[in-house]
Amino acid sequence: MASLDRSLIAGLSVFEGIAAADLDRIVSQARSVRIAKDQPVFEQEQEAHSFFVLLDGHVRVVKSTPDGHEVTVRYISPGELMGIASALGRTTYPANAVAAADCVVLAWPSQLWPTFAASFPSFSANTYKVVGTRLQDAHTRVIEMSTEQVEQRVAHALLKLIKQSGKKTSEGILIDFPISRQDVAEITGTTLHTVSRLLSAWEDQGLVKSGRQRVVVVEPHKLLVIAEARAAKS
Amino acid sequence: MASLDRSLIAGLSVFEGIAAADLDRIVSQARSVRIAKDQPVFEQEQEAHSFFVLLDGHVRVVKSTPDGHEVTVRYISPGELMGIASALGRTTYPANAVAAADCVVLAWPSQLWPTFAASFPSFSANTYKVVGTRLQDAHTRVIEMSTEQVEQRVAHALLKLIKQSGKKTSEGILIDFPISRQDVAEITGTTLHTVSRLLSAWEDQGLVKSGRQRVVVVEPHKLLVIAEARAAKS
DNA sequence: TCTCTTGTTTGCGCTAAGGCAAATGCCTCT
DNA sequence: AGAGGCATTTGCCTTAGCGCAAACAAGAGA
Structure with a gap:
């Protein structure tokens, strides 16, 4: 990882409250991946091998129904987490994530999650806060659709x-x-x-x-x- | 807490993988509350002082919109967690929970959550698994509403x-x-x-x-x- | 530059489902 | 037992918005 990335990354809300040294340890275990527009980041039902932070670009998270409908669950913007199935005890991704534009993502192997959660409580807390927000958002969606x-x-x-x-x-x-x-x-x-x-x-x-x-x-x-x-x- | 409750509780999926001794420590810190039909368990926007396990009865979780619509988010059955805002870094409840029938719940003060999460990893893992399921359910709802x-x-x-x-x-x-x-x-x-x-x-x-x-x-x-x-x- | 593909606009008809309103039936409380 | 309040049923009308279909741009590639 280039050090350029580190300074950029330190500002992200996901990493708020994490000491610089810890952040280094976290980031050093990520690999940075480039994903071209319209290419998948991860796919529904697939084994959740990694979790990600989007550094640049935009990602669309979509669920496909058996009868061919596609429903967009959410858009991911730079700085946001995605594919955090492992933090919720899931072994597969629940949806498809597709690059809506050329993207750069940081990816960590899912098996690192337990270690990260234990070693960096702020990281875990931040992550679950994101989950809380998404649950909230999803309910808001339901309400909008209903009313x-x-x-x-x-x-x-x-x-x-x-x-x-x-x-x-x-x-x-x-x-x-x-x-x-x-x-x-x-x-x-x-x-x-x-x-x-x-x-x-x-x-x-x-x-x-x-x-x-x-x-x-x-x-x-x-x-x-x-x-x-x-x-x-x- | 009567010991009768303990044996009943041990079987709940929320407490799966927790040693009997730990379970005792957890349960001993709960208070058991009886809630009559149509009475609130907790309310939207209110400070999230407690989280709960429903032991008996049924609870309806509802969100109210500014324009007077009510949307039911989910029903809670015996054995399920509810009001776990604190585990997601929230300080207020996101919805109203109303007893759909006479209920018995176990309630823990929210400030115990961090301790519980640290001391009883299975409990924390089980909880987040529930959160994952609910997020999933919410998305399923959105998809159903859409298609x-x-x-x-x-x-x-x-x-x-x-x-x-x-x-x-x-x-x-x-x-x-x-x-x-x-x-x-x-x-x-x-x-x-x-x-x-x-x-x-x-x-x-x-x-x-x-x-x-x-x-x-x-x-x-x-x-x-x-x-x-x-x-x-x- | 021309062509092809993909996204967009728009007209028209149709129908699922909501709104309104009135009647009916079933509990519960006195 | 009677009265009042809810929950439910149903008929009728209206309409938001979908489906179909055809015409129209506007990039992209040759």
């Missing part, structure tokens, strides 16, 4: 995406990786057609600008109004 | 309920606590009207028998066929 209409869900999804992976540009806030209508549909549980219609409508109102695999949110506030709308619609 | 129609979701919900809390009777498998159409609706993200219509239809076909706050599944296999149906419907 909101498609328009609100798509608005929420875009807001979540710009919060997580937004990049300010002169036009507005860009979702910083290629994302298609189909992708948004798989996040929100709808169809690419409906997403397309919504984006077109919002584009007309000046809320967003979008193109091929590209979405820029121009008016986040107005989008938020739609997302939080109770009953009436404009 | 299945209401009929399939309700069928799945009933199957899950009889698996978790089913009791064989002469008529079929009874869901062993009072459950209304509204409750089923809150699990599946639909309305009590739709649930009522479905149950009536299934009753006509002899798949279930149901009454006021009561559901008996007569033909689990046929229900499974509905739950797993791809496109066509009978």
